[in-house]
Amino acid sequence: MEILKITDLEKHNKDTVLFSAFQLTISANEIVSVHSSMNVRSALLKILMGELPASSGSIYINEKDINESKRSYLKNISVLFLDDGLYERLTVKDHLSFYQAIFSSNFPIEEVARLVQLEDKSKVRVGKLTFSEQRRLHLSRIFFQNAELIIFEEPDQNVDLETKRVFIKAARELKARGKAILVLTGNMESALAVTDTVYRLDDKGLHPIEIQSEENEEEMQEGEPEEIIIQPARFEKIPTKVNDKIVLFDPPEIDYIESSDGQSHLNIKGESYPCMFTMTELESRLIPYGFFRCHRSYIVNLQKVREVITWTRNSFTLVLNDESKSSIPLSKSKMAELKEMLGLK
Template identity: 65%
Template sequence: MGILRISELEKHNEHTVVFPAFNLEVSEREVVAIHASTNVRTTLLNIIMGGASASNGVVYINNETIEKSRGTFLAKIGGFFLQDGLYERLSVKEHLSFYQSIYGSTLAVDEVIRMVQLEGKRNQRVGKLSFSEQRRIHFSRLLFQNPDFLIFEEPDQNIDLETKRIFLKLVRAIKEKGKAMLVLTGNMESALAITDTVYRLDDKGFHTLDIRAEDNEKDLAEEKSKDELGNDEVIVQPVRFEKIPTKVNEKIVLFDPPEIDYIESSDGQSLIFIKGESYPCMFTMTDLEIRLHPYGFFRCHRSYIVNLQKVREVVTWTRNSFTLVLTDDKKSSIPLSKTKMAELKGMLGLK
């Protein structure tokens, strides 16, 4: 039986479907991500935390429901939310000591300060910390609380790379303790950095995203190609397309390939990202991969194509989790699959 169990949960606002009925179970040592719009994420979060009622269905935490016992239900949940506040006049150590006290934790304050890497800021007021450092304070609260189930809302939004490393390390430690975790995000890269179990929730339903199949699909495609072509040798002549068409309102806008930062596939639609703005493109990811290859573009993931000239860093989170950090103003980060990491190393002449 899962720690979190969602049964036939659905939400309607008058005549509008926010999301239809769906089921989900998250067990011990399991991390699951739901990729959804802001409205869907906020609505689901409010239902789970008791801030809103569902149109139908039930949410269970270790077989408890909020209707049966609100206090017992909420005591089992640890939350990391975008709107979490802090006591800015307290120092880091005072803040963590407060958490230790209210949760009755035996975890040492100095140990947690070390875990979130704020040793040099222990006596500094929280209000003087950077946004990323303040988010580490919120991480520490969950360590003292030690709940059965943890729910994260956009956990790595606008944080620096060091804080993201700390977060992923803490997720692994919490997972080893037998906890269950649910991540709500609108950023696919965030979801993939944390887990391979990703779902999409929208007004059309609850869909499993096929993340693990990437490498197998490549092999199957190659085998299919060989079967169809027999022993005939096929020579593909690369064609240089000088412009990539996108559609803005009712107009077709043409972009030069060097302008493009990266391309993402979302709900079957290819989105071209340029200086933080996205533009829908009529071509498939496979079409774009072929067209843009002569310009130094690389299919770094099943759902992403990146302009290698815009890549600043290759970050390793775990043995199987990698991210490319770009040179744009937002320092965009996009996922790099394990297989593609090996291919990229070969391209760079690295072992």
């Protein structure tokens, strides 16, 4: 059963494209993560909640459009905001009772307390809880509200390991109860923590992130094939590892690659991902895609370079057009090579 349907949704902020038109559907018993920048995440969440108009496109929840009936539309959404508030003078049990009453829920308080691992904190005032425990109390509201679509905004940001585990377990519990779950985050590890269905949303639209679990890899290797035929093939993806999963990136997504203590790291949209290939191997693979070994420790995507700055006769820097305007060193010997590539004298 299709719970969320997004059609041709697009948002501009003056002359800036936050995200291009995209399509997305989430069904019952499904978890989807959308990885994006903070600005994109904030705009998308406000559009979903009816607080910000989209530049174009439509959103349907249980086939209800917000323009038809905002009350019916919002009744089907439950959001765990990054900055939810709590009454610090109330106890945990007071909060749970309040949530149960306001949503007219039959969900037992004791069971919800157990699900968020706060059963031993029932008489503790919220002001005495740790930040992570307060986030778990926020999470409890989702069970009482019992909406069809659950949206998590950065659910495990700055929380302890126990709370991360509680969130993952709660998401899977909600999925088992037939809920559709959308995770909005700027952290790839958080996106991968609960699902293999991960997308990146940016000014070019919505793009699936290819995931391969090591467990699936092992299962594939268990059987002995009768015959192995090796065919020459050009593999265009660059693999990185996040926890126990292998994430595959298209070369154009990569801003630059940095080597530190013998480990190569791909830098993409402000995040760094460890790569199993050496810098020499990466250079060989990426040259056909417009990458340039600008320094012993750096490989840069020339399509992302905005400026070449000369500090002294022997000191040069490449400035990228990413959000943080990353500065990449350019060695003297490579400067001459770059000039030749660009047709400069």
